[in-house]
Structure formats: structure tokens, C-alpha cells
Amino acid sequence: MKKTLFLVGTFSLGLLLAGCASDHVLHTTDGQTIVVQGKPKVDDDTGMITYKDIDGKEQQINRNQIKDMNSIN
Numbered sequence: 001m002k003k004t005l006f007l008v009g010t011f012s013l014g015l016l017l018a019g020c021a022s023d024h025v026l027h028t029t030d031g032q033t034i035v036v037q038g039k040p041k042v043d044d045d046t047g048m049i050t051y052k053d054i055d056g057k058e059q060q061i062n063r064n065q066i067k068d069m070n071s072i073n
Contacts, residue, residue: 023072026051028065040069 026049027036042050047063 002072024051025070025072027067027069029067030065034061036070037038039071 017026024036024039026036026040028034028045033070034051035054036051037054037056038052040049042049048060049063050058050060053059
């Protein structure tokens, strides 16, 4: 029974870590670093980038305020 619980726990932890693999980091032109849940969405019409911050709140920032965007592996 203990082996089964250990295997289920290990498998669940692996899934949790795999789910976090798609987070991104945004570096702004004024030197801020923003950690983003998932991949940000870019609206080409408005020039805004929509993302979820680490608290899960949806935020927006203008594309020309972003210096670079990297995936966290």
C-alpha cells in the first residue's frame, strides 16, 4: 500500500512540474521582470499583451514596453 501511495505521489508531482513548464518571463524596457503563468497572448490590433500574473490575475501591458520574452524551462 505504501509503495502505491509513493508511486501515485511521485506521478502527481511529475505532472505538476510538467504543467509549470510553460511559464514565461517578460523583461520590460524600464527594467522590471514579470513572471507569467502560461504563454502570454498578443493582440496585433491593439498592440497589447495579455497575461496572467503569478497570483492568477489577468493583466495587460503594451507590446512596446516589452524588451524580451522568454520561456521558463
